[in-house]
Amino acid sequence: MERSADWMAQARRDLAHARVDIDHGYYDWACFSAQQSAEKAVKAVLNRLGAEPWGHSVAGLLGSLPDAPTSSSDLMLNALELDKVYIPSRYPDALPAGSPSTEYTAREAERMEAYAREIVGYCESRLSAIQP
Numbered sequence: 001m002e003r004s005a006d007w008m009a010q011a012r013r014d015l016a017h018a019r020v021d022i023d024h025g026y027y028d029w030a031c032f033s034a035q036q037s038a039e040k041a042v043k044a045v046l047n048r049l050g051a052e053p054w055g056h057s058v059a060g061l062l063g064s065l066p067d068a069p070t071s072s073s074d075l076m077l078n079a080l081e082l083d084k085v086y087i088p089s090r091y092p093d094a095l096p097a098g099s100p101s102t103e104y105t106a107r108e109a110e111r112m113e114a115y116a117r118e119i120v121g122y123c124e125s126r127l128s129a130i131q132p
Contacts, residue, residue, distance in 0.1 A: 004127060007044035011037045011120055018113045028100035030109035031085040034116035038082050041116075041123035048130050058082045058119065065126070075122060078115035085112060 014037035021030035035058065042061040046053040053061055059079035062068055069075045085108075088094035095103055 011040035
């Protein structure tokens, strides 16, 4: 079932949520929201193409696109960084010490939000080029 608009709507909302989290000091959740935003944006493109995307790796999902960005592209490198916050931004036992609420910084959150914004924009442009 083609639901790319729903995937993209949620990607945009998750991106907005990342900004709210940053503004209120929830840097751990901002990082996770950014990762979720990018993941859902790529899934929107894959869904439009008729694929049934599976998994949570932004880089893996991007790499499965036709004409995927190269592995050394900034977009793919940013996706790899987003992948690294998927679990540790939520679970204390994924970190050597401390909890995500004390270990993530505003700088990291801003960076992840910027990476997600770039990936969402890339996916929006891909969607507009694909006939529904």
